[in-house]
Amino acid sequence: MVAEGPRGRKAYRATEAGVAEVRRWLTSTEPDHTIRLEPLLRSAFCWLMTPAELASHLDREAAYYHAVAAKYRDLADAKDRGEYGTGPQTASLRMTVEAALRVTGALGDWADWASQQPSPADQGS
Numbered sequence: 001m002v003a004e005g006p007r008g009r010k011a012y013r014a015t016e017a018g019v020a021e022v023r024r025w026l027t028s029t030e031p032d033h034t035i036r037l038e039p040l041l042r043s044a045f046c047w048l049m050t051p052a053e054l055a056s057h058l059d060r061e062a063a064y065y066h067a068v069a070a071k072y073r074d075l076a077d078a079k080d081r082g083e084y085g086t087g088p089q090t091a092s093l094r095m096t097v098e099a100a101l102r103v104t105g106a107l108g109d110w111a112d113w114a115s116q117q118p119s120p121a122d123q124g125s
Contacts, residue, residue: 047120065108
């Protein structure tokens, strides 16, 4: 631990060995690309909802994802203005925020699109 701040917040500094291990992890292992999103799993069962239930569900999903994307956009804009510094760590975090912004925005766009499709319950068997 490096310091203790207000409300008992603790600040830590990475050791040389810790940084070396993170570098090894980044350069010598393959990432797990599995994406597990319960909202997308649920979409496979939308046919069990009434059209009104589905519309309400998709409206909530779209609102949620668009709100989260807006928060990421605010954070990205703050980083672009230099409010979090300009070093390499900040640049890496900016890339991460952009990915989160794009993923959540895409999920919101998907929910908007899905809400415009005919209800699966109306498609027959």
